[in-house]
Amino acid sequence: MEKNEKNEEEEADEEFEEDYEIKILHGYENNYYDISKPFFIYSKENLVNFEILDSILPMNTSKNEHKSGIIECRYQLSCFLRLTRDVTEVTNNLNIQQFKYILMTLKFLKAVENKNITKLLQVLIFNNFFYQKDYKLRNYNLHLIQILNSSFFTQIDFHLKKNIMSSFLNSLMIRYDFYDENLIIFKNSKELFDYSMFSEHIPYKNLMINNFDAFCSVENILRDSNVLIIFQILLKEINIKSLILNNFFRHLNPDENFAFLISKIEIFKAFTISNYKIPASPFFLFCLIVSINNNIEYLRLENISYCRLNLRGLLEGKKLKGLILSKIGLTENASLINESRNVYETIEYIDIQGVFLNHSIWHEIFQSTNSSKIILHFNNSDIEEIFINNLKKFEIQKNSVLYLEIKFNSNTLPRGFCNSLIHFKNLKTLKLDGYIIYEDTESLLYKAIYYMKELECLVLCQNCRNTKPYIFLLQNSKIDCLDIQSTSNNNDAIMIEFFRLHKSMTRISIKDAKVSSLCLKEIFKQKNLIHLCLDIDILPPQVDQESLTFKSKNIHNLDLCNNTLKYIEGVDILSKLYRVHTLRISKCNPPPGYLSKLNKKCNSYVKILTYEYxxxxxxxxxxxxxxxxxxxxxxxxxxxxxxxxxxxxxxxxxxxxxxxxxxxxxxxxxxxxxxxxxxxxxxxxxxxxxxxxxxxxxxxxxxxxxxxxxxxxxxxxxxxxxxxxxxxxxxxxxxxx
The missing domain is CATH 3.80.10.10 (Ribonuclease Inhibitor)
Incomplete structure (x- = not known):
């Protein structure tokens, strides 16, 4: 294959923001092409592989027949392809255009995603922008900033940008890992990562610094202003806008000074401090929080020990969309009603878990907020009682609330709570967990759910078996996610009819329940299930397994517990799965060889496998x-x-x-x-x-x-x-x- 290349020197004065398209022309014959003197030969053994070139290789498998063609571009392509074969040919005097040419080659020829791309880019960055001995940036770093700030770089593929970030961190000797497009920086390769820190309720990808030592390393490196600029640009380009500082356990040295450069980066729209335990220096935490830029939209504080925080000071000057507080201490009499009431007017998402708030603070939060999402987890009966007893007094804009999740501390639901729930008529998601309910209030709860005509997701996990039937299910036509626990026999007929009316369910979870074979049939008829969890017993008569047809082939999460499997063993459900990510079969007493039936199409999809007892x-x-x-x-x-x-x-x-x-x-x-x-x-x-x-x-x-x-x-x-x-x-x- 011949390359029609334009001399790079002729391009020196041209603007690179032009469209330098690479064209591949098949069947092109050229008599002056001398195959005996190739300048570059591409094969599968190349350090960096390319999808475009890999697709051409099968055309030339015969020794007697070769397909000819031309790759047409406006720079010396073969020179840069040679670098993708052998990184030792990388020089330390590349200019800005040449570096862009390399990126363009990787982009247009579709470099195969693997660690070799990172290796190549790391050599390029290290050789050309860092001194080998002291790692200080050369003057060329201004060129790197110019490349990253150009419109050209914004058009680079996401995965290539991620490779550049990896190469940059490698050159700085920073340990890191990527998880689901989130970046984790750590100090020790043996560290554990809590992936639950990546909240689904915060709509941004995250940079998590996983301990205090890693934080110190990043702070020291960012003292170089050029490194700070490059790091900020790369974070923006890989769409990371949330910062998580996690696992700060250490006794501070009084002589240590921190500029808090990482927390001042303006691209961050969300900020989290979690698992903070530095007993000797509450002043450090104060300075860290003060350093947060006022442009953040989400503030999350979790598991902070040895410090009591002033809520007013936290929120002063910020217009938050989301406030998340979990297991932290607040100073007493922290009133916000006078100075910071306007702060609450912007909040759309409130998440409070295990935090003691007196009546006045509850009142101030809900009086001013227009939240559409509210999550409350109670681990203390006193806190729970204060909230429940005063819910009807709170001036919540109940019609604006679309998402309500409450986890109780195993307390009985009072009538007043159920009466207040009736006013949340526009809810799309309702999750109630850990509550105890009796017959006198059960009808009130179900009446409230009955009036929620926009409800799409319903989760009811109670600590005792209910007695009344779920009549409300038949009236809520938009539900596509149902998660119920501890339900009684008299709900079977209603659930059968519900599943017949709702053919497009995406999530079904039924635990600690007895259902009929007809109900199980209707569940199996669902075609769009992504999540299915069953921990059930079947009411007489027993199910005819030959009549069961499982139709949801694209399930991501399948969870079967206890006796469930014996009722569906003849269905061969595992062979019907195409792309399950999480598979859990627990205490089902499956026969030997049962797991071997799992569909081969799942080989690259399964991330979590639980097969207990x-x-x-x-x-x-x-x-x-x-x-x-x-x-x-x-x-x-x-x-x-x-x-x-x-x-x-x-x-x-x-x-x-x-x-x-x-x-x-x-x-x-x-x-x-x-x-x-x-x-x-x-x-x-x-x-x-x-x-x-x-x-x-x-x-x-x-x-x-x-x-x-x-x-x-x-x-x-x-x-x-x-x-x-x-x-x-x-x-x-x-x-x-």
Missing amino acids: GILDFDDLNRIGKLGNLLKLNLLGCKFSGCSFFDLVTSCKFFKSLKTINLLNSNIKMKDFQCMKRFKKLKRAVFSFTEFNLLTLKNSLASLQICKLKFHTMLEDSNYNEFCLYLNESNIYILRG
């Missing part, structure tokens, strides 16, 4: 081993029939992805544990040992990044105690079973 044979282990992107494997209480965990490892394809494993009560021997060192990203492990060999355990753990290990053994000897000491010295958190 089952019997696994060789076919099951072979099937599990083919789940190439598995992150979490839970085989709690499983027994191995004619095989062992070692047999799973021999056919495993998730060595590079697995991060959590639970093999408690699963008869694990030293031979099985020795295989763990092949799981390079394993961070959390739970085991039961039936035999104990100190040397084997040490050797297996030495090459792993495990940071939390829970184990159970009946042995108590000097070797066992030495093993515990080794774990402590290796910074591995121990949980003894």
Whole structure:
């Protein structure tokens, strides 16, 4: 294939913002092309592979026939393709145009996404923008800023931008990881990450700095103004607008000074401080909060110890859309009604969990807010009582509330609460959890739900079995998400009719319930289910399994518990799944070989597999081993029939992805544990040992990044105690079973 290239020097004075399109012309013949003297040869062994070029390779498989063509562009393409074959050819004197040419080559030829792109870009950035010894930016960094600020860079693919961010962080020796397009910066490779910090209620991707030491490293690096500018541009380009500071556990040195550069970055629209425990310096927390830019839309404070916060001071000068407070202490008499009432007028989302607020603060919040989303979790009966008893007094704009979620502290719902609920007529989502209800108030609750004609998602998880039927279900035509727990037999006929009327459900969860075979049939007829959770018993007569037809093939989450499986065992539900992400089968007593029926199309989709208290044979282990992107494997209480965990490892394809494993009560021997060192990203492990060999355990753990290990053994000897000491010295958190 010939390249029609324009001399780069002729392009030196041209503006790069032009459309430098790369064209591929097939069937182009050129007699002066000398195949015996190629300047660049592309093959599958290239360091960086390209989708466009890979698609051409099959055309030239025959030794006697070659397809000719031309790649037409306006710069020396072959020179830059050579860099994608061998990074040692990268020079340290690239200019701004040449760097753009490389990015354009990666873009238009569709570089295959893998770590080799990051490796190439890292060499480019390091060689051309950093001194090798002291890592200070050269003068060329202004060129890098110019590239990143150009309209050209905004047109680069997201994945290529993410690779540039990775290369930049690698050059700065910052440890990081990406999870679902969120960026996590950490200090130790053995750290655990709490992915639940990425809230679905905050509409931005996140930068999470996972501990105080990582925060200090980032602060030091950002003292270079050019690094700060580049970092900010890259965050913007990969659409990260939320900052999370997590796990701040440390005693501060009084001499330490912080400019709080990261929290001042103006692109952040959401700010979170979580798990803060620095007892010696409440002033540090005060300075950190004060440094937050006033343009933020969401403020979240969770699990803050040793400090009591002034709510008025937190909100002063900000026009928040969302306020999230969880397990924090507030100063008493923190009144906001005078100075900061306007703050509440902008709030659309309130989330308060385990925070003591007196009546006046509750009143001030709800009197001024126009919130459309309210989440309240009570872990204290006194706090719950204050809220419930005064709900009817709060001047909430109830018609504007679209999302209401309340988790109670196992208290009885009073009549007043149910009467107040009637006024939330425009709700689209109602979630009530952990409450106790009796017959005298049950009808009031159901009446309130009956009037919610816009309701789309209903979650009712109560702590005692109800007695009245769910008549309201038949009147709410828009519900496509239903999650109910502890329901009585007299709801069966209503649920049958409900599922017949609602053919487009996306989520169904029924727990601790008895339903008929007709109800189960209607559930299985649903075609659009994404989430299905069943923990049920079937009322007589028993279900005719041959009459069951499971139609939802695109389920992402499937959860079957207890007796459920015996009623649907003949359906072969696992073979009907195409793209399940989370699969949980718990205490169902499945037969050996059951898991082997999982559809092969799920191999790249399953991220979490829970298979508790089952019997696994060789076919099951072979099937599990083919789940190439598995992150979490839970085989709690499983027994191995004619095989062992070692047999799973021999056919495993998730060595590079697995991060959590639970093999408690699963008869694990030293031979099985020795295989763990092949799981390079394993961070959390739970085991039961039936035999104990100190040397084997040490050797297996030495090459792993495990940071939390829970184990159970009946042995108590000097070797066992030495093993515990080794774990402590290796910074591995121990949980003894």
